[in-house]
Amino acid sequence: MISRPISEGFRGVARHWAMSISSIIAVTTTLIIISLFLIFSYHMQLFTKSVESSMQIYAGVDYDYEDDEDRIRAEIEALDEVKTVKYYTKDEEYEFFLSQYDDEQTREVFSPYKEDNPLHDAFYVEAKDGKQIQDLSKKIGNIEGIYMTNYGGQSTVNMVSAMSKIRRFGGFLVIFLGLLAIFLIQNTIKLTIYARQDEIAIMRNVGATNSFIRAPFVMEGIITGTLGALVPIALTIYGYYYVYEKTGGVLISNMFRLVRPNPFVLYLAGILLAIGVLVGLIGSFMSVTRYLRWKR
């Protein structure tokens, strides 16, 4: 019968209420921490990506080489680090420059330059990886016909590399916390099962096979893990919606935005539930099995 372990599992949780509570609390606290770090590192990743993608190299073309667009483009595209290349003539550059000013007066001031355009034809180049931008900029600068290159500057590069470090550290921290959670929860479950080793011994005495004994305990672990995930899930959903609504989704600057809560929060809930269930399952399975192995 399949229903037996399930009903026995629920009964076990209810009848060992004090022990169940301590396991549930262990699950709850670790899952809350994991949830926070998941949110943090996911946003860190988005933020880094958005900063990286906003970084472009400006490469101005020497006036003497204005007819060499195709050759220069080909040379730029031949570089490994290049992701995209866009080309604007100096007239387009001028229009764009002018479009940034709203008031007629300023436009008036710049109008003489339409005929005698001081701007250059230009390539805008994106790198595949923000960290390569400095190198790439130098290489493009060496191409014949490029008179100068320019990118966000060293400070942007530093920020990107700092963020990718933080991001990597964040990912590492999530993995570490996950392992810690499994360890903590497994330990709690091990203790509760240790406290019930007499029970397990009695079950063996009466002729129960290992799998028959194990099933309700594993079910208990799953139930414990699920119950332990409820509070973190609720906190994550309500907390995230709350923060999102309070801030309007914008933190610090427009560049650092919060993800829209709708699918995001559900994914988080799913991940938390999965971790809770898995940890409960694995923890209880390993604990009972370890105890049963030496039992005749």
Next chain:
Amino acid sequence: MIECSHVYKRYKNGTNALYDLNFSVDQGEFVYIIGPTGSGKSTLIKLLDAEETPTKGDVRVVGLDVGNLKNRQVPIYRRNIGVVFQDYRLLPTKTVFENVAYALEVINMNKKQIRKRVNEVLEVVSLNEKGNSFPHELSGGQQQRVAIARAIANRPKVLIADEPTGNLDPSKSDEIMKLLQKINTEYGTTILMVTHDLTIVNRHRKRTVVLQRGHIIADLPEGGYVQHDQ
């Protein structure tokens, strides 16, 4: 039913608990195992229950070579025998009914049959009103009777009892003895009972095997053990 030939037991720490045990018990017999403390009575039970394996020799119960069972065969074997432990070994978080039912759940009996059989055996041990009590709500004698009910629930051919009257006063002990005799005569269950209690042995005379320092020093077919100087 039970057959020990040249059985030795030496524990891992070097203690020799049993030496060259030879005896057999036929179907339907009621046998006492008596002996002073440390003489190896519980060790013998552990061998019969497959909790321990003999260092040397053969232990056979219901035709099975109990000493050479693999770990995973042990539970299946135990469904053939009923064991009553001195410390009852009831599951503390299950009711009386559930405790007895557990022994039937492990053999996959269906719910309806389980209910019927549990009520039957609780009737046998006169505890049908205590079905919903937890073990800690019962007296020692009542817990012992639950343990007996659980042991006989799946109609084992052999019932092994380690000091089933150990913690009980004489009148309660007599109750348990009457119960065991009833099980022995009514169902033809072979019974092996370990005891300290010489009053019982002398009052209800049965075949009596005497252990001392791990040796069988007497096997009295008519029972009535007379205590000698120790």
